[in-house]
Amino acid sequence: MTNPQIFALWAGLGLVVTIALVVAARRVEKARGWLVIVGLVMLAGEEPMLTWFWALIGPGGDKDGMSGLITTAAQTHVMDTAILGFGLYVFMGWIAMTAFLRGERWAAKVLAAGWFLTAATLLATSLTLYPRGLFGPGYGWDSLAVGLLAWGCALWLTPARQFVRSGR
Secondary structure, three states, rough: OHHHHHHHHHHHHHHHHHHHHHHHHHOOOOHHHHHHHHHHHHHHHHHHHHHHHHHOOOOOOOOOOOOOOOOHHHHHHHHHHHHHHHHHHHHHHHHHHHHOOOOOHHHHHHHHHHHHHHHHHHHHHHHHHHOOOOOOOOOOOOHOOOOOOHHHHHHHHHOOHHOOOOOO
């Protein structure tokens, strides 16, 4: 099985879980939180965790491996960025399963801002640097699309009152 096939299978599994959670959202109290988690897992696997892997491994282990090709200072910054990005996703997952599910407005706003920042970044880099297989050679766009879809569905299923202040 090739890497693109593995990534497509992974994205397909994420899509099935997303659809099941959207369908169950009216009956399952925590479905919105789990949709955010599914989205974050899909995105983390393709972005910060893959970046961390590439920072650790050299071109002998993966054609995109950076170890040995960049200075140790640059490698340190790449690893730091990947770990901090992953940590931010973990923090957003915690927000999703706690304050967001309790209906706190700030949590919905933070998750919406995170979704928009992530979507804008991925769109910008896909259009200007590397298409991730969407518009040319490569792969990975399907995992990113499913991740954004799952996270976006959680926001879409969120009552409007969780985003705006009531008239009280």
